[in-house]
Amino acid sequence: MDEFAVRLKKLIDGLTKVILDSLIAEDIDQDEAAEISRFILERKKTITNDSELNNFLTELKDKYFIFSSFLDSFEKESQIQKEDAQKIEAIKSQLLKFSQ
Amino acid sequence: MADAQITPEVAKGLALKLLESPQVKVQNLPPLVDKAVKAYQDGQAEKSLQMLAGDVCPYTEKDVRGVLLENLSSQDRDPTTGQKKEPELNTPERDRYDKTQKVADAMRVYLESDGQQIPPVLMKELVVYVSHMPQYKDILYDPNGQLRQKKAQTIAQILLRQPQYRRIIHRIFTERLDPKKRLEHIDAYEALKREIQALETQIKKLPEEVTQEQINKAIDELEQARQKLVEVSGQRAKLEILMAQAPQLREELRLLKAQASRLQPNILPIEQRIKELETQLTTETDPNEIQSLNQEIQQIINDPNYVRYQLIKSQIKSIDSDLNEIESLTKIVTEAKSNFEQKKQEYEELLRRQASSQTSQERARLEAELQRKKLELHDLEAQLTAERIRYASDIIAIPAEAAKEFFNEALGEAANYYKEEAKKAAEKEEADKKRLEEQAIEKLGRGLGRKEKRKGGERVPVPDKKQARRFLILLFQPSGLQGFIDEVAKDQSTLKGYGLTDEEADAILAKKSDPEFVKTVGQNLAKKVLCDYLLAGGRLSRDDIFGIANTDWGKSIIEDGLKLSEEQKKFLESQLGKGVLKTLDEIKGGKTTSEWLRSNWWKIAGIISLVILFGLIGSSVAQSIPGIFSRG
Numbered sequence: 001m002d003e004f005a006v007r008l009k010k011l012i013d014g015l016t017k018v019i020l021d022s023l024i025a026e027d028i029d030q031d032e033a034a035e036i037s038r039f040i041l042e043r044k045k046t047i048t049n050d051s052e053l054n055n056f057l058t059e060l061k062d063k064y065f066i067f068s069s070f071l072d073s074f075e076k077e078s079q080i081q082k083e084d085a086q087k088i089e090a091i092k093s094q095l096l097k098f099s100q
Numbered sequence: 101m102a103d104a105q106i107t108p109e110v111a112k113g114l115a116l117k118l119l120e121s122p123q124v125k126v127q128n129l130p131p132l133v134d135k136a137v138k139a140y141q142d143g144q145a146e147k148s149l150q151m152l153a154g155d156v157c158p159y160t161e162k163d164v165r166g167v168l169l170e171n172l173s174s175q176d177r178d179p180t181t182g183q184k185k186e187p188e189l190n191t192p193e194r195d196r197y198d199k200t201q202k203v204a205d206a207m208r209v210y211l212e213s214d215g216q217q218i219p220p221v222l223m224k225e226l227v228v229y230v231s232h233m234p235q236y237k238d239i240l241y242d243p244n245g246q247l248r249q250k251k252a253q254t255i256a257q258i259l260l261r262q263p264q265y266r267r268i269i270h271r272i273f274t275e276r277l278d279p280k281k282r283l284e285h286i287d288a289y290e291a292l293k294r295e296i297q298a299l300e301t302q303i304k305k306l307p308e309e310v311t312q313e314q315i316n317k318a319i320d321e322l323e324q325a326r327q328k329l330v331e332v333s334g335q336r337a338k339l340e341i342l343m344a345q346a347p348q349l350r351e352e353l354r355l356l357k358a359q360a361s362r363l364q365p366n367i368l369p370i371e372q373r374i375k376e377l378e379t380q381l382t383t384e385t386d387p388n389e390i391q392s393l394n395q396e397i398q399q400i401i402n403d404p405n406y407v408r409y410q411l412i413k414s415q416i417k418s419i420d421s422d423l424n425e426i427e428s429l430t431k432i433v434t435e436a437k438s439n440f441e442q443k444k445q446e447y448e449e450l451l452r453r454q455a456s457s458q459t460s461q462e463r464a465r466l467e468a469e470l471q472r473k474k475l476e477l478h479d480l481e482a483q484l485t486a487e488r489i490r491y492a493s494d495i496i497a498i499p500a501e502a503a504k505e506f507f508n509e510a511l512g513e514a515a516n517y518y519k520e521e522a523k524k525a526a527e528k529e530e531a532d533k534k535r536l537e538e539q540a541i542e543k544l545g546r547g548l549g550r551k552e553k554r555k556g557g558e559r560v561p562v563p564d565k566k567q568a569r570r571f572l573i574l575l576f577q578p579s580g581l582q583g584f585i586d587e588v589a590k591d592q593s594t595l596k597g598y599g600l601t602d603e604e605a606d607a608i609l610a611k612k613s614d615p616e617f618v619k620t621v622g623q624n625l626a627k628k629v630l631c632d633y634l635l636a637g638g639r640l641s642r643d644d645i646f647g648i649a650n651t652d653w654g655k656s657i658i659e660d661g662l663k664l665s666e667e668q669k670k671f672l673e674s675q676l677g678k679g680v681l682k683t684l685d686e687i688k689g690g691k692t693t694s695e696w697l698r699s700n701w702w703k704i705a706g707i708i709s710l711v712i713l714f715g716l717i718g719s720s721v722a723q724s725i726p727g728i729f730s731r732g
Binding site (some may be wrong): 009012013015016017019023024030034036038039040041051075 | 129130132133134137140145148149150152153155156267589
């Protein structure tokens, strides 16, 4: 599985957990859970890159309140990962320069 | 500094911490949620979502078989597997179980394949339901009353391809085949069975009960013992006398025995001599010698010591005899007495047990309780059988119930759609009257063609065939919509009958002659009434069809169907078969409605219903009820 697929899987896992937690806490009922699940499954089929993923996250946040805090955390984590990757790349290129 | 602390690993850890809060806690959850939680915990988040979405059957074949066995079999459990055994062959219970098992498994396969596989059993159930729907009677039966099997199958197949229908089946199936589902009375039944077993053991352990037979036998034996005692009563008197003399006799015996011992040394030679002489006598033949021997014997016998000794011996013998008699009599009397006492005791014990009646009372109480509990068990068994029959019917009826719910939702949505249209028409009116009219039309839309029914303490308006029919007849009259509106808004009290206030009634009365109002509001209310009529199971006759075709609102409802998009039309064509849409095309393609209807009138009632269900809903209301119209 590539990095994007891993991220998408992690997102689906997290979203499922939020739905189940919300169902158990009775924040949503089974009909709402069915509607949200259908929405996620339908949209998941169409997501192939980061930009589509970001659109999906925005849509989710706008449509269903239950995901707001989870999505904030998820986005924060994605941001941190992205920054870390950039830093690592910068260090790598510096090391490459030194070695040359 | 801060940058150096947040390494990718740390960031990952932090993020994971945020994302992965403690595992979903499992409580007493609805079956579907429970299964979805388990799938999630097994690392199958997507499957969990599919379960929640109603796309995947949450139960395995084993789950389904287990719950059916548990609730449909009255057999004992297999001690190794703990699962109930299958019902006995060739019994109604087994037939029920087999049929339910087939239908349940067909639904499971259908759900498991996301509606792609349609087992023949499922199709058959639905064809039976559809062929009994009054709405489709006209298109499903030929003029000779023969069912057009292929058309019925087509409608059933369209239904089975509807995601909304599949979701309804999924919901009902999940509720009714929950592996934890148990019959309402099963716990009480099993508890009662255990109580009965305990009672039976308790009764077995009770001491034997005293019967009259036992008492009679004891009386007989006691009588015999008493008679024996009477028999020995003379001997007892003798014994008493002897017993009184016994000490003296024993003393005498002692003294006599002492005297005899003292005499014994002298007596022994004498006795020896007598023996010798008697021996001689037996062989002696000489009479003189015999006489001499006899004389000598006589002399010896007359010896005073010998005489005395003989007397003592005789006395000893007599006393011994008396003492032996005492012993013998004592034995006889004691045995008789003891036997009598024993029999008396036995008899008294039986009498005491019978008199106290402790055992029999306890036994009677326990047996009465056992009897009562057995009757109760019998009742519970009957209830369980009824529950098993009901449960089997509930499972077998799922495809039909889902179809009914689907049709009700679809026709109900259509009715609501027209009600909303009527409301929208009113919105075009002046602002100050708008709200009042809106409310009035809303109430009319709710009340027309409907009757109130109590549902859980609330009064809910439900479609009423008779009422709706009354309005339809009005609508088929030459006066059409105007006549219909005139009747609905005859006067204030008529309008108030539909729940309108005085003000609202006046607002309608003021508008009832306005042709625009009659056209827009009346037309939509008329369509709503038609939907309610079909929803309540009403059928359209040949004349009705002509009636509809000759009215503006009737043409309009067919036109609504014709306004389907080309794409949807193609879909409908592929699903329904060309015949259906061809008839609509014919209407559209120049032929007048009434011309076409003359030869096809019997098809139209079902077609109208199909148009409403799969066409109009699809094109106009699809957004409000997602999934009702889809490409399967």
